[in-house]
Amino acid sequence: MADPLAPSRCDLSLTVNGATVRLTVPAHALLLDVLRDRLGLKGAKRSCDVQVCGACTVLVDGDPVSACTYLAVEADGRAVRTVEGLGGGGALDPLQEAFIDHAAVQCGFCTSGILLTARALLDAEPAASPDTVRHHLRGSLCRCTGYRKIVEAILACARPGGPA
């Protein structure tokens, strides 16, 4: 007879950065741990643990979520995108280019989460205004840059008709 106290396990099938992934995880497993420890995708970072800092942000079906508080089972049947899946065909996403050019990267710990937050925003609103960008960054902390260069980098990709 199964141990009633043993954590129940769940079979998942999801796509991660375009590839189908099948794995069995404890029901309580967090998406962040599955990505980092099972799939070796270390780009998403753990920091605040309470959905404030945004370092762990990844996209699930295109929407930004805090992977530190998102159960892996919730991603079953969905498409997860991490920073490792940004860009394509050997080219960087325009946001990645802009972050480099605008000096929007310092320690880099917040960078993955902010890039994905910005990607989701620009996918929904290609011509996002400065206020909209700042508003969407409320869920992302950065302790190094003072945010200005991050906002500038995102706006460089948000100009109407721009590379986004």
Added chain:
Amino acid sequence: MSRPLPLRVVGHSVRRVDALEKVTGQARYVSDLERPGMLHVKLLRSPYARARIARADATGARSAPGVRAALTAADLDWCDPYFGPAYRDRPILAAGVVRYEGEPVAAVAAEDEGAAAAALDLIEVEYEEQPAVTTLDEALAPGAPLVHTGEALSGHFADLSSLRPRPGTNVCHQFHFERGRAVGALAEADVVVEDAYVFPRVQHYSMEPHAAVAAWDEQEGLTVWASTQNPYSVRVELAKMFALPLSRIRLVVPHLGGGFGGKTYAKIEPIVAAVARMAGRPARLVLTVEEAFRTVRRCDARVRVRVGLRRDGRLWAVECHADYDVGAYADIGPRVIQKGTYTATGPYRVPHVALDARAVYTNTTPGGAFRGFGVPQLAWALESLLDEAARRLGRDPVDLRGQNLLHHGEEFAPGDTPIDGKFEESLRRAAAAIRWTQAGAAGRGKGVAMMMKASIGPSVSEAIVRLHADASVTVLASTVEMGQGARTVMAQIAAEVLQVPIERVTVATPDTGITPYDQTTSSSRSTTMMGRAVQEAAEDVLGQLLHVAARRLGVAVAEIAVADASVAAGDSRLTYPELLAERFGMGGGELIGRGVVAPGRSAAPLGGSTPFWEMAVGAAEVSVDEETGAVTVEEYVSVADVGRRINPLQCEAQDEGAVVQGLGHTLTEEMVYEGGQLLNADLVGYRVPRADDVPSRMACHFVENTDGPGPFGAKGAGEGSLVPVSPAVANALARLTGVRMRELPMTPERVWRALRARRDE
């Protein structure tokens, strides 16, 4: 040789050398590392601020599933379990007593983090709670319970060779500095302004909490991958604790997810090394943010300052009594108090000063280094009082400051470095940028503030530069990349000197087994000190190249021009690979250059002369919602005197970050204790600035007179611009409302109460 001008790499905003790996998620931090067989460590922490440990027993945890080691202080009899850069007062695990809520009491290493965390519940600890002191008042009260009763000195620093504790009290160090007539001069002043100013407990919140992975090898050697800003200081600690020769300890430091001073000196490296040793397996500990709040913080302070001026506006005398709360363990607090207090008079000429500071133990998270290193606490007081003095004298605050600024070349203190900047230029730039002389819009007020800080002295930086057979270059330097862009700056300097493309330069990961000695990545010192060491090492290589070239070409060294990884004289041109082949007679071998910057001790009051003076100005325009007390910084201007920017855009990015971090302790950040418990050790209750808190108008300017001692005339940057934020905002608020704030952060509630008190007067 003739040096090509203008500069090709230095002074240009080249892309960060680590930018690509960071935007693609490939940059690796300690928490991303895995070692074969690695165990995961969790710590059991004290629920009490002060207690006697009657019993601590980890036996129950040892047989829990997945657990490979469980230990308390009693299990650490095989090493010297105390550490600390000033006093060796901090135990690996609390022994007999706990001194703050959150202090580690026991540790478990298990196959995964979940198993380790679960086993913590099986450790039995009986505490006898005792009265705690969690504020300066409580700690300094007569008969207060003592946090410590006498600890050993560590002797790491020239300026800490004479620590002055006051036995029988909670004062673990006192500092006194005087100049001119310390006593009586204030009586000769025409105007004296004085008050007490309070600076809060704040936490660095580097987004990456402290992390370390330790592994012992077959030769009893220890390797620790650690998120530390000074691997060589940690190495010294570990060598003492585990009785190992320095050569047997490797500290390897990958990217840091922020530091800001919170990752200086040993923090969690000792416990991870001890656990790995006892478990016989590599061990990893990654703190949570809540634990980081219980590891280190800035020293809060209460500062009483009296400033005396002559009728004509000349600063005449300053008296200062600063009490800094260093928390439960001294960490580097004793140096914080003396460095901060030493420049309590800012960038001004004050003939008579008497400055006193005390470092006070309390039963709270240990206070240590944090960007600004003791200076923000005192600048908050002095710069606020200067505006009060201007008001009393009927003077313009900018004019009054300008009248009293130290001049280039002037002595600050006997034996220390003369002033190396033209501060009046910075003040003028800031005033112009904030449109000081123009009336602001209705409901807006403007304020200015300045700061000056000594860097660390004496200190040592050594570098090695290797020119390989294909004309690529490796820079070996132990400066830690924590976001500030040090690797990029070092690559720029080497590329400039050696005339190779920056893409051909690799800056090695700091590793005490490989990269040479560097004292610390802090105190805004790396560009100046390590930058010079890298410059010297690269010039050493270049000298060797030129020697080979001169012999081969049959010309004097002075006749050789260097460009594009080649040398040329007359019609002859040789590439570096050709010169290396000439030197070694084959297609192998490399040229190795060495740079050593070690100014040594001096007669300066702190034991060594500062290599440079860090100076910055801040100017703020604010508005306030009188209904809620919420202060909005509408515009902020920062000016920093940096000698020369090695990378202009990165310099700007550093200072923008410094200003915004300064806005944190100015408006929102404060660690709140109640009954000895830290109530807001998380990012919900502890509010750091967000993107929408950044002033909509903001500019960081730089004064570049190439008058620094660093490479190409550079001096340090990165700390200075944080410091003036609080007093600049408070001065602006005072000029707008007439209300003088004396306690940080200026939360809406505090401002609202002050506004109401003024209305009720």
